[in-house]
Amino acid sequence: MDKYPLSRFERTRRLLKIWLNVPELPLGCDDCAEHMDCLVELLLADASPIGFLAAVQRHIQHCECCRSEFEALLSILRMERADTP
Numbered sequence: 436m437d438k439y440p441l442s443r444f445e446r447t448r449r450l451l452k453i454w455l456n457v458p459e460l461p462l463g464c465d466d467c468a469e470h471m472d473c474l475v476e477l478l479l480a481d482a483s484p485i486g487f488l489a490a491v492q493r494h495i496q497h498c499e500c501c502r503s504e505f506e507a508l509l510s511i512l513r514m515e516r517a518d519t520p
Contacts, residue, residue: 466494467501470487474492474505
């Protein structure tokens, strides 16, 4: 057993570092569509996508079909939020 165990924060930081440095695999339209809603919510919260969601964003930038679907979803959610007091 370690004399000085890592804190929860340090373990989380190391896991995130490992996760974010995973080599990027080609992302297909099915994977993109499955996570598009997460990306939309993130962008509506003015946050920057990292890791897998950044790959989703790059796919959307290069795929016309996914871009159309993404823009429609983004427009719908923006209108819904504008109507909410």
